[in-house]
Amino acid sequence: MTVQTIAIEIYGASIMCASCVNAPSSKDTYEWLQAAIDRKYPEQPYQITYIDIENPIEDERRNQWAERVKDDEFFYPLVLINNEIIGEGYIQLKPVFKELEKLGFEPIEK
Numbered sequence: 888m889t890v891q892t893i894a895i896e897i898y899g900a901s902i903m904c905a906s907c908v909n910a911p912s913s914k915d916t917y918e919w920l921q922a923a924i925d926r927k928y929p930e931q932p933y934q935i936t937y938i939d940i941e942n943p944i945e946d947e948r949r950n951q952w953a954e955r956v957k958d959d960e961f962f963y964p965l966v967l968i969n970n971e972i973i974g975e976g977y978i979q980l981k982p983v984f985k986e987l988e989k990l991g992f993e994p995i996e997k
Contacts (some may be wrong), residue, residue, distance in 0.1 A: 892932040893990055895920070896949070898956050899964035900941045910977045913937070913964040920966070923980055928992045 899913020911919060917937040924933065938944060940953040940963065956963050962976030968986045
């Protein structure tokens with residue numbers, strides 16, 4: 888099966904989300920998610936990007952998402968796959984994996 892490169896974006900900040908006590912930081916979530924995807928779906932094409940909402944963002948679409956997070960429309964980290972919201976705040980793997988498989992990713996068998 889041919890799989891297009893999937894774009895995963897994690898919007899976050901260095902400070903913890905007020906509603907996300909005991910959750911990993913946004914940057915930790917980015918690193919943890921990348922490692923989990925690489926383990927379950929090795930050699931399948933995707934691009935994962937961490938966007939720090941506290942820094943200037945040149946890309947207009949990404950800037951609009953970041954502004955929505957800063958305006959408290961979403962908790963952070965906010966996870967998008969191909970510009971669709973998959974999770975916010977405390978991120979869980981199941982919805983991320985479900986979306987990746989819907990888009991053609993095939994997990995390795997253990």
